Amino acid sequence: MKAGKAQTFPIDEVFPDRANLSTLRAYRTRENLPQKELTEKIGIPRRYISEMENRTRVIGKEMARRLTEILGGDYRALLKRSRTS
Numbered sequence: 001m002k003a004g005k006a007q008t009f010p011i012d013e014v015f016p017d018r019a020n021l022s023t024l025r026a027y028r029t030r031e032n033l034p035q036k037e038l039t040e041k042i043g044i045p046r047r048y049i050s051e052m053e054n055r056t057r058v059i060g061k062e063m064a065r066r067l068t069e070i071l072g073g074d075y076r077a078l079l080k081r082s083r084t085s
Contacts, residue, residue: 006073008074008077022052022054022055023073023077023078024049024052024053024059024071025053027067027068027071027072027073027078028049030071030072031070031072033071035049035050038070041070042067042070059078061075064076064078
């Protein structure tokens with residue numbers, strides 16, 4: 001792995017018992033960061049975080065980048081997993 005490049009893993013490999021867990025929730029859980037603290041750091045209402053984690057609110061590119069600045073990880077993973085079917 002090159003220096004400065006984050007390594008990513010599929011969510012079902014990291015949390016096999018929680019295959020339906022959203023990528024955002026997985027990143028937040030990994031960092032041991034409650035929704036309330038994340039909303040304070042990012043400056044959005046708590047319900048937005050909840051909606052994004054439950055995949056009822058789409059995560060845009062800019063928001064994904066802001067979230068991963070705080071939580072780490074690849075912002076593109078948030079974009080892939082946030083779309084509702």
